[in-house]
Amino acid sequence: MSNKTRDGGAPGKAFLAGVRVLEITGALAGPYCTTILADLGAEVIKVEPVAGDGLRRRVVGPERRSMPFDLVHRGKGSLAVDIKHPDGQAIVRRLARSSDVLVENFRVGALARQGLGYEDLRSDCPDLVYCSISGFGQHGPMRDAKGIDLIAQAYGGLMSVTGSADGELAKAGYPVSDLGSGMWGAIGILAALLRARAGGGGAHIDVALADAVASWSVWEVADYLGTAVPPGPLGTAHRLAAPYQAFECSDGRTLVVGAVDRSWPALCRLLDIDLTSDPRFASEYERFVHRAELAGLLQERFDKRPRDDWMARLHDAGIPCGPVNTIDTMLDDPQYAAREMFPRDAERFGHARIVNTPIVSDGAPRASRRAPVVGADTSRLLHELGYDRTRVDQLVADGVVQVAPGVVERAVG
Template identity: 70%
Template sequence: MPAPTQDTTPQSATAPPAQRGTPFLQGVRVLDVTGALAGPYCTTILSDLGADVLKIEPVTGDNLRGRRLGPERRPIPFDLVHRDKKSLAVDMKSQEGATIMRQLAQRSDILVENFRAGAMARLGLGYEDLRPQCPDLVYCSISGFGQYGPMRDAKGIDLIAQAYSGMMSVTGSADGQLAKAGFPVSDVGTGMWGAIGVLAALLRARAGGGGAYIDVALADSVAAWSLWEVADFVATGVEPAPLGTAHRLAAPYEAFSCSDGATLVIGAVDRAWLALCGVLGIDLSDDPRFATEYERFVHRAPLADILQGRFATATRDHWIDTLRAAGVPCGPVNRIGEILTDEQFAVRGLFEHDEHRFGQPTVVNTPIVSDGAPRARGRAPALGQDTLSVLSGLGYDGERISTLIERGVVGACSRDDEPQRSGLKPHATNSPT
């Protein structure tokens, strides 16, 4: 007789589990040598899981600090992807700055960087450079196209990765009008793949297997999601094309407009098909075009026309309530303003609204709900906010630190002050992918 399984379902369906024990990554030390979005998002995930993350940035500051775009002076969200981190402002191109980095690497578990391929090695801070003194270090490089291959030295950004990976060729309207994904999926996705690789390598390192080098690329990360499209092409030999909101292998599985101008999506396959017909009050059982799931897929365009005619007779909320009651998968097409006030997301803490705590009106949480994950906790650091404490921890006395500040090797400030810049020279900033 099998042993009874333990019920791990949360006690309440309306509240997340209470945190207990220590955060998953408590005590794990991360060097964050990143800029833009992919690298910082990777280290933000690690931070939200409890790691101690030290952001390394030039004494002139990360490229995104304080930047404003357009006549409205809209801020680029530096704070959103550097929350809870510490900041050390240091010129890694200087000999003394590189020495500081090597010292920090010896005290760290993970290093994440997203310079151009080979840039860290040219500074003497590549994985092979650090490995002799840091045999257990997990080193993650994030770039546009990876550390080897004919595209190694090409610049990679989110737009290019979406196009190169094939994703853009299948994204857009059914008439062939291409579109970029609305979210920066290659940046965010690569950050996630980086975090997955880092955590797997950390397990091995903690088990005595030594450190590891993790190489993740924006183009790879998006191309790896092409499961449906690759299967379709291999099976048919026909290049997949954009389908709007429709599914590549099933129907009805797309968006429809309702009488109030709002839009919903449905996925009425298998048994949900009959339930959908019942809710809409249509009988298509005698139409051979819709007799089987495959036939409905083949004839998805005329089917969509029939369904659209019915959905246009009532409001979105009416249809969603009725369809859900009948067990038909469906949901609203929400706008960004709507997701920020959505009750489901609010209960799960996906968006935190506390400007005093985070320094921003709203932050987007890491979507891992657990009794051991602290998630977003505080605001991003000021430039060089932790320089003094970090250097003191490495054994630097006050006089030596002051000399480094005067010579422009490091920058230091308190949270609310500008960095100390006396005698600073211009320094190159990070060049993230």
């Protein structure tokens, strides 16, 4: 059994222990980026408006809980401050001096107008890694355009190849450009931190939602370069291989199967269908060209047995396969339970489940605590910056900051 654990384990220290991250974000891309960093051990301070981040008001379920906010802001602190106010801007600038990373995901130039852009901070913070996530990036003819996940999926070509084989388009079910740009941001930040720690100075990381989507077009671009025909949607089929798609079973449940050259003969034996000598399916390329005919022949066989029966047989034969999980079955899947992807800890996180960062290691402590209330860390951070109790009270009275009830007495003398 591996000694790597979700909670950091005994052997090592958290990868990003001692790294402080300022997060000035909204929506999903920036917060997801910093959630990854928090799960790797960084101290993440969410800088949010005095009234709280807008995502806090996006509630779900009969209890109207802010679950979207909770899931992407767990393990972070909260500094509630008005960055449009000069005193608020001064607080963030002072805090940046003791930070290693700043992540923002507003429209290009928005923070610069508040005196908090990369060029505004770099003289006082020469080692700061400043990550900007936007719809189309910091330069180019689209730099000022509003960018959201749906637009990025369309602009980056993903929507043109997603959907049913009859040509009906669809967006990806997950907000992949938001999540993907958050991941690219985290990768860039980690690389820049290595350089900064080696004495190479800070950096401005520029990540775009549209770029994140376009960067995943490897198979589709290869298809187009080889055929000069723009690829379209294929349903669940693969761009370059077959059989590699979903099949319905006798119990109405769906199974996905991917059989490349080495497993093709085994699949034919298992399905009791002699196709290995058929010239239409003699090679991986021929099977791809005739994938529709092949899928019809295989579907007739999969109709004969229940999904789990087929899964057991395919697994024993060494043929890649798996179920099409719904969200509820995914949450309770035993494999994910073993990997602690969706841990249950209502006391620790404030609700029954969370979605973990998929890195298992003795240096990745993972989800550490629940999402903060608005202004949970304002007093502590202001005290750290040298503000006394009187000054904090005045900032609260002026609407520059918000302090969570009951916190100021403990954090500021």
